[in-house]
Amino acid sequence: MFEDKFTRVLYIDLSKKSFAIKSRPDLFEKWLGGSGVGIQLLKEECPKNTDPFSPENTIIFAVGPITSLYPLASKTVAMFKSPLTGNLGESHAGGRSAVSIMMAGYGAIVIKGKSDIPIYLSIFDNEVRFHDARAIWGIKDAITVGKIIRQRETFSGQRSIMRIGRAGENLVSFASLNTETYRHFGRLGLGAVFGSKNLKALVIAGKRTINLTDPKAYLRVYKNILDETTSSLMKKYHDLGTAVNVLPLHEIGGLPIENLNKISYEGAAELSGENLAQNYLGRRIACTGCPVACVHIAAFRDPHEEEKYFYKTSMIGYDYEPIYSLGTMLGIKDAKGFLKLMDRTEKLGLDAMSSGVALAWATEMLNKNIVTESETLVKFSFGDWEKYIEGLENIVLMPNDFYKALSRGTSYASEIYGGKDFALNFGKNEMPGYHTGAATHLGWFLGARHSHLDNAGYSMDQSLKGDYPEPEKLVDNLIEEEANRQILSSLVVCFFARAIYLNFDNTINCLKTIGIDLTKEELKELGMEIYRQKMSYKTQEGWLPSHLDLPKRIFETPAPFGKISEDYMKKAVDHFRDRLEKDFQ
Amino acid sequence: MRIEIIDPDRCVGCEICMLACVRRQGFGGLAKSKIAVHSSGGMEKGFTVLVCRACSDPPCAAVCPTNALEVRKDGGVNLISEKCIGCKNCVEACTVNSIFWDNEANKPNICIYCGFCAMNCPHHVLYFNKEWGKKNV
Structure with missing residues (x-):
């Protein structure tokens, strides 16, 4: 059983400047949190073919059942319709965002509508306030916006302040949402969706107690994971x-x-x-x-x-x-x-x-x-x-x-203007910094959020060292990795801790201390089902990858283990399309 | 002081000390933390760590109207929870702002000097001085 406050969803309507808090144990018990819950809320709230800049577009922030309880369970998942790709927008950020949402007493926040004037939101416990942001709209520097809100609001030094800059106000399709100055919901244009809703910023904080099913086991499991974290990840x-x-x-x-x-x-x-x-x-x-x-x-x-x-x-x-x-x-x-x-x-x-x-x-x-x-x-x-x-x-x-x-x-x-062959975008999202081989480009071309972190193809390239399996097999491996990662992004933990939490014993033990019993098989099945949910949303919104959309430049510039073969990539994409139709509709 | 802040410049603001404090009490979350880490005007300015100094003549105890804060021989105070009426005088009186309020219980969070925060600090900001109060107080 999840605790009550975690299963609460805060629904905010910017058009009416109203809000409602609903208890949704149905959602969290089935989908855990984060990406799992996020994609369901997006499907519930954001109608098919919604224009990303229309009031109907929906912003969802979701945290997970172990947020604030375990090391590196520090990320928030944002879901929305992306103005950059016209399809699924999913962006993750850390800072204080996740713990602040959890401490304010919510598992997820849903923001819809459009304010008639620029506003910013403050969310402290059960209080949601709509503040006039006309005076801070158009300020040159997004960092200054943070400073101004810091001085006006409570919970000094322990809150999350998410805000957009002029890029978001002006609806640049790849505007980011900044949180705590140095972290970002960077990708796929969440900042522009904020801008389209006349929403300049969101400040959130809270302090509360989470009751545990097994406090003694909690001390033990936490220590094991902290020790693993500090020995393996810390140095690098x-x-x-x-x-x-x-x-x-x-x-x-x-x-x-x-x-x-x-x-x-x-x-x-x-x-x-x-x-x-x-x-x-x-x-x-x-x-x-x-x-x-x-x-x-x-x-x-x-x-x-x-x-x-x-x-x-x-x-x-x-x-x-x-x-x-x-x-x-x-x-x-x-x-x-x-x-x-x-x-x-x-x-x-x-x-x-x-x-x-x-x-x-x-x-x-x-x-x-x-x-x-x-x-x-x-x-x-x-x-x-x-x-x-x-x-x-x-x-x-x-x-x-x-x-x-x-x-x-x-x-x-x-x-x-032309120049498609060297316009380095994949699924309309600009490429990350890895030209390591076929797996990385396939990974983000076919991944749900077109991110290198969807399925870590860059890592596969470096361990395969040029010794690639059949393209079909490579695609199957990428899909399996992406499905597993849905567990991470539903708990929600930072992907730096993937080795720790994809050691399923750790995750199973963590969940036990809060009264959730799931087996490795059940977790893996859930990961695959969340992946399926995301893929079905993407196809519903018109996504169908074609190898013809791959920028030619990736075939011209040699990768570390040789040039990437166009034929290999075509076969891989074709196999993915088959699986999309067969397994993930 | 018993929990010594030996190098606040090493603090990265992870709040693991706060979470450890609450975990030691058998809970999760932040409401019951007896130590606090604040950013000092934005993350770029670094962090301030606030924790009880275990005063030998503690002002918090002096202003408690119900004697709920009992002065310890070795410095600092013990909270006698059933005596506390939740007036928050102690919060006001603490010059170093190191008494935090538990809104859920309506009681102050009073450090018991167990040192669990220091033991969990991954960046050697905190040091648990076990010798404190043994000789000088």
Whole structure:
């Protein structure tokens, strides 16, 4: 039996500025939480073929039954209709978001409708308030918005403040939702959905007690998992953060550079986790309940442009993916340039990954004379970060038709302007930073949220080392991995802890301490069923992957274990389509 | 002090000390935590750790109208829960803001100096001084 407060769903109607709290044990008992519950709520609340920017689009935040109870159970799942892909939007973030939702007394929050004026929401326990946000709409910097709300609201120092920047207000299809300054519901445009609802921010907190079925076992199971976490994960991600991956990926030739024209360049050492730590690292922070503290923040000291000896120090978060997208993809060779791009991306409230890939595509379009400077307005050149700062601003301000198109993503822009072969999007989502082989590209092309974390193809590539099975088998393996990961995203735990929680004994023991008895087989079956639910939503909304939509560039630039075969990919995609029809409708 | 904050600059804000405190009491959640970690004006500014200093002459005990806070020989106080009327005077009196209110029980969260928070801190911010109060108090 789940505890009462966890099974509560908070329904907020922005049009009516009203809310209701409903008890939904039916939902949580069947689907656990997170992704499992999220996709059901999306199906219940968001009608078929909903326009992502219409009031009918629904934002769902869901946490899981072990949120705040176990190490790394620190993530929130957001579900919505994505303006970038026109299909399933699913984005995960940590910070304090998950524990705050759980402590406020909810397992999920559903936000619908559209406010007539800009507002922000505060949610403390049973109280939901609608605040006037007209004065903070249009503020240049999303970080400032956080500061203003911090001063106005209660639960100082222990709340989650989710907010959008100008990118979200202006409906850039890949605008992100920032939480606690350094974490993001980054992908698939949740920030723009907030903007379309005139919703600037959401602050949430609470303090409550969770009663346990077996407190003694809880102490024991917690300790085992904490010990495993601190011994295995701590070293890798605490020391250098996710940026630890830059040099190893560059060394094997899996790091995409300059719009994936290259896989090697002299800037890798400069943008490496080692260099950033030695010269810039100013602070490490953690999501609530996670000992790892992978969040790395650079203290960046920069002279004021007009005044000598007047310095300012900015605290700028960095991770592997933005280093790839705003750094290597744009051919940036100095850390300073990367950090400036990172900082601007944060202030504007853009998804760093899609933004970097979009600007890399625009640069190649310009280099190939497919468009001219009259479209791009800026003479982009790989490595010239100052030009890309202007590019980021233009994506948000949309001064001409080219940027209006680019702000809808590279898939849309390349439909209009050409250059599809090197517009590096998969399922209309811009690619993550791994050119490791067939599995990674198939993984995010066929994955439910077109993320490298859907099924970790990048990891399969690196363990297969070029010795690929038949394409059908590879696809089956990717599907199985993605199905298993639905358990993680329904508990909800950070995927860094996948080895710990996909050791099913750990998960079974965790659930027992809160009175849930599930076997390994039942958990695996549930994972597969959640995967099926997501796939059926995607097909309902018109998704059917075709190998013809794969950007040709991935076949041209060699991957670490050789060039990727088009024929192999075609067979794999065809097999996936068969399985989609047969098993996952 | 008994729970020593030896290096607050190492704090990453994971709140594992708070969760440990509540777990030690047989619960989950944050309402019963006797230690607190706050960001100090945004995550970029780092964190403040608040925990009872085990004062030898504790102001919290001095303002309790019902003698629910009993001064310990070795410093700090014990809460005699059945005497507490929930007036919150102790919260106001604590100069270092280290008495937290349990809204659900309407009682103060008073540290019992078990050291479980320090034992669980993954980043060596906290140190449990077992010798505290033995010689000097």
